[in-house]
Amino acid sequence: MIHSDELDFQKNATIIEVGHSYEDFEVGQEFFHHWGRTLNSGDNSLFTTLTLHYNPMYFNAPYARAHGHERLPVNPLLVFNTVLGLSVEDLSERGGPFLGISGCRYHTLVYEGDTVYAISKVLAKRESEKRPNSGIVTWGTRGYNQDDMLVIGFSRTNLVGKRGHVVML
Secondary structure, eight states: OOOGGGGOHHHHOOOOOOSOOGGGOOTTOEEEEEEEEEOOHHHHHHHHHHTTOOOGGGTOHHHHHHTTOSSOBOOHHHHHHHHHHHHHHHHTTTOOOEEEEEEEEEOSOOBTTOEEEEEEEEEEEEEOSSOTTEEEEEEEEEEEETTOOEEEEEEEEEEEEOTTOOOOO
């Protein structure tokens, strides 16, 4: 017979901390995010449709060819979201408010079937003046395709909890 306290999943759960604390980041430190992501036609079509981004360049092959592309380019917002997403496990998985993106620049188009990879570097960090258990970290992230061509670069900033602390909103 199962006792009710055996079903109390929170009581029986083992808490495993994930991600990095503020103290784990050093200016100049680089992270080579270990996952890559191949962006296929389904990804591109679904993302473009769901975001109401009705530029035919991203879902109409004859239109794309008429504008000089052999294949359909991937929606740039999908490229951005994918590269940002690749960095989360190493940089911001512990949570904490996202404070912004700056300097986003697209360098080379990504096409359906291309694989993107990401590398990030700690650009700055400082203790929070208003939240003593947190710090503010800025990373520069670059996305590359399978041919090591730079496709996107941007900086982002997050509030990051110090060791032993979780950032609450």
